[in-house]
Amino acid sequence: MFIFIIICICYSVLMLMLLHGWKKIQEFSSENSPAEIRFSIIIPFRNEAENLPILLKSLTEINYPNSKFEIILVNDESEDNSMEIIEGFPQLHSDFRIKVLDNERTSNSPKKDAINTAINSAQFEYIITTDADCQVPENWLKSYNDFILKTGNKLIAAPVAPLYLPPKGGGKIPYFLNFEVLDILCLQISTAGAIGISKAFMCNGANLCYEKDAFLKVSGFAGNDNIASGDDVFLLQKFQQENYKIGFLKSKEVIVYTQPQQSFGDLVSQRIRWASKAPAYKSLFSKFTGVTVLLMNLSLVIGAFLVFLQILPYQPILIIFLVKFNLDFILIYSSAKFFQRETVLRSYFWSSIFYPFFSTYVAVKSLFSDFSWKGRQFKN
Structure with a gap:
């Protein structure tokens, strides 16, 4: 029981640190600065025919001078009609410049290879990455421009949220989608909170901006290109090791x-x-976070079984669960308020009961099994 208490204390300290970091970051408003920063928008894609029309439409609505940005799409061996959709798009938008490249594979990570392929061809000084299944906002580049001019950041992480729409034909939103939204809200505030206390360890490549020269100076993804994922996180850690200025927009x-x-x-x-x-992960804070979150969820799972077997009384395990329940709620509520997703909190109670089992399963599975991604199998 003493070990359970120590884990609970560590988890409580971690959550309070992340909440403090989130509150330290002031919400940023555009300042109508002149469009000085030039951006190369990089979007790898593989078999995204269903999502590309939404992405491309949102890109045409960007409120920023056309001469100040370029769009580089990198085809990672798509087997559907993604290329046909992209090739037909300029015919409808003649003033819209898109460069399409084939991915040049050199490592075990297709996405990192795709980004490297694009950066080798990029003309402008700041890189922005997003995913082919995304929808970007109208003032995306304008806000980045204002933020960079004000802060001088070399890498900027920014918020990502799932589209939260009712199913086609009506009906209720699936329970797992509510669960996914709550999980992403937690990840987003954790990302920002860690940056707010200068302990950055996580970001999302669906909305990430960094200086091209700084990327080249840290040798890009070299050193972690044997890992299939992590084009965002490992780059962030390299920037942090070089003491480059990092911010959350x-x-x-x-x-x-x-x-x-x-x-x-x-x-x-x-x-x-x-x-x-x-x-x-290399930083001590990222290791502390990963181990603490895993142990907290694992301890609740083990505690639940021990209570079921009548080996432990239920009161201490219930108290630990309530500590986690309330701390997580405060964190997720702050995130939900920012993203205007307060209605999803209606699913918080059952999600909080299910999450320790989900998280423990994912953590253990990730250590011992391979995974599939975009129709490919990757070894762990």
Whole structure:
């Protein structure tokens, strides 16, 4: 029981640190600065015919001078009609410049190879990455421009949220989607909170901006290109090791919306892929966070079984659960308020009961099994 208490104390300290970091970051408002920063928008894609029309439409609505940005799409061996959709798009938007490249594979990470392929061809000084299943906001580049001019940051993480729409034909939103939204809200505030206390260890490549020269100076993805995922996290850690200025752009005007997973099985597979890179984290804070969160969830799972077997009394385990329940709620509520997703909190109670089992399963599975991604199999 003493070990359970120590884990609970460590978890409580961690959550309070992240909440403090989130509150330290002021919400940013555009300042109508002149459009000085030039951006190369990089978007790898593989078999995204269903999502590309939404992405491309949102890109045409960007409120920024056309001469100040370029769009580089990198085809990672798509087997559907993604290329036909892209090739037909300029015919409808003649003033819209898109460069399409074939991915040049050199490592075990297709996405890192795709970004490297694009950066080798990029003309402008700042790189922005997003995913092909995303929808970017109108003032995306304008807000980044204002933020960079004000802060001088070399790398900027920014918010990502799932599209939260009722199913086609009506009906209720699936329970697993509510669960996914709550999970992403937690990840987003954890990302920002860690940056707010200068302990950055996580970001999302669906909405990430960094200086091209700084990327080249840290040798890009070299050193971790044997790991299939982590194009965002490991680059962030390299920037931090070089003491480059890192910031979180806390603004509703730059939220990138991404398609949610289509099934609970897809959600589990995605989380296993994300978790598979955790053992390669280098910073002490990232290791402390990963171990503490894992142990907290694992202790609740073990505690529940011990209570069921009548080996432990239920009161101490219930108290530990309530500590976690309330701390997590405060954190997620703050995130939900920013993303204007307060209604999803209606699912918080059952999600908080299920999450320790989900998280423990994903963590253990990521350590011992391979994973699939975009129709490919990757070894852990």
